[in-house]
Amino acid sequence: MDTVNAAARRIQRIYLTLTLGNTLAASFIWGVNTLFLLDAGLSSFEAFAANAFFTLGMVLFEIPTGVVADGWGRRYSFLLGTLTLAGSTFLYWLLWQFHSPFWAWAIVSILLGLGFTFFSGAVEAWLIDALRFTGFEGGFERVLGRGQMVTGAGMLVGSVVGGVVAQATNLGVPFLMRVGVLLIMFGVGLALMRDVGFTAQRSAHPWEGAKRVFTASIDGGLKNPPVRYVMLAAPFTAGVSIYVFYALQPYLLELFGDPHAYSIAGLAAALVAGSQILGGWLAPYIRMLFQRRTSALIVCTVGSAVLLGALGLTGSFWVALVLLAVWAMIGSAVLPVQQAYLNDMIPSAQRATVLSFGSLMGSTGGVVVQPALGRAADIYGYPASIAIGGLVQLIAVPFLVASRRQNAPADRRRDGDEPAVVEVVTPELP
Template structure:
């Protein structure tokens, strides 16, 4: 971990680079489709179970491609891998407009998942390496949080537009999402590669054998293995719940044409929390956060079983927990990894998360078909809260690396 220049004292060049990172994060927004994607699938004839299936297959694509694409990121350079991801994800958005069956949507979701893997470990590794070279890695949580805020604010604005566009033609939001995602490639082209790849030393120095040794040594280390299982369980709940927010809030009385505004509200509140992530870390630390996050998640969601309208604040709370947990997860994992091979190990971790998300989305979708989405989500959230707290009795999932 570096002890370099803090963000407040950074040079103009490095401040501009950080702002470009925020702009890149903003282009990742798929806010045009967030408020309507489940409704779009249902309107195309899919059932609740089908929705869970195709979304589960998204993570099947993630699982299958994570390690190879993480290795590619370590070979060709972080920035180049991010550009590939951006272009492929744009294609996946356009593909939604010509799909109309379970097999077709299954293929689109698998392709979308593969596209994501080119950035899942690489994006985090790129930012952390840039901070090691130019600033201070202790700024990772703050910059990630503020980048997340940029993503969410953009998503809020485009969510409102997406709801309106959906009313005109169901396919237009996906076209708009494809174009805004593709624009991220232009932002990335204006950003530098990290030093070891700019000097052509990174990829040539990292063989497939090196990748295997790094994964075996780091991924199975005590400070990572319990943490990854713990956070995979925690983050599986919002990944499942996100599938059913739309039908649940419509059932609670929110008109379909207002979903864009509702999602915008979700994202703006979450953006405020994400922007202030450094304050959360200063007060409770990464270990303290993950000690309470599963319980907070379950408590936030449980209210909708009492009163339908409580689903709205419940989903806001869930999204805040999700956003902060992803940022703190990235800080913790990067703090425990070497630079060369970082993307490969992070992608291996993402593969484990993907397996968990596949199980929860497909299994949760089947449960939702049987007992309804609300009961399925709350029951699984409570089960995860109990299971994660039980894990803490045997091993602390967060181990000190001098930063938390």
């Protein structure tokens, strides 16, 4: 069977379009977000605490919005996400305008987290189910790697433009740009996105339907040992990565010697984006280097931690940029491998909820890790906090080793193999 037929190519084009638009919108502020919070009068601890409330919002809403995606449709979830994120981003801009108290930042940050949870799991689940429906049987590393490349391209353009616009105007304008592009993406999703290869499990009793999907997602997630251990590793890898990305803004400006060079902060985010493009391209080749997917996860996690230690120790701006680029490239190259590994072990009917649960675990780490490392930055400085983050990330390794020991068929699956998971259709409740 042709693994790249016309229908599969169309699904991939839609997926890449949605990914590009959403990333472009989100990344307008990524290069200046921490500077934006500090400019609003927040301390370093408060700035990262605000980010922690954002991840808390993701923790609170990952499962409910995953249930929305599985129970009402992935398209429905995507459209809700664009509107929620646009509205909460506009509220963020208003808080900056009025130098609002921290409690207001905390509330709106939670709403921002809600907006992103409508996307997490839903778009990826839509892609995998739609591709399988079209007869696509290739390895998903290549497709998801292209998604990483498009994400990097969107981030490259968005972060550079956001940094330049912020320096030419003020730190608030990139936030308004995000609102505008998200509203455009609502129209794009409305026109192009259809649930294919998946039937929403709606129920006459919404609470019972949500309970059914949630219970099934636990069975396919935490009660499935190889999936469970990858999820338990996520708080240490994702939590540290979130902190490092935002801490790099003031840290690199500190190394550069100009706290107002906002375009440098945008350049740093753009460098991460460029590394994502390269990492996404490398993803299928990274998979080819290892007999098992978990081997790639373990090696890349250790390598990433070592790079963070070196990044925290260097005093050179240019060396820091090189280390940052390699760190981002490794993370981007291994992410599609992890996504493919998980998707090959998750039934279609609960895919969005289980993937959202995985995001929840990563966000839980962010809730704890971000303010803790932010406090370390206040006391010891940003370099030390980044090095400490590398040590925290190493805690994920034993969990990945435990997942490897389960010898799941998905761990060895390659292009052309049959899916490692047996799809189970859950009957509708009366």
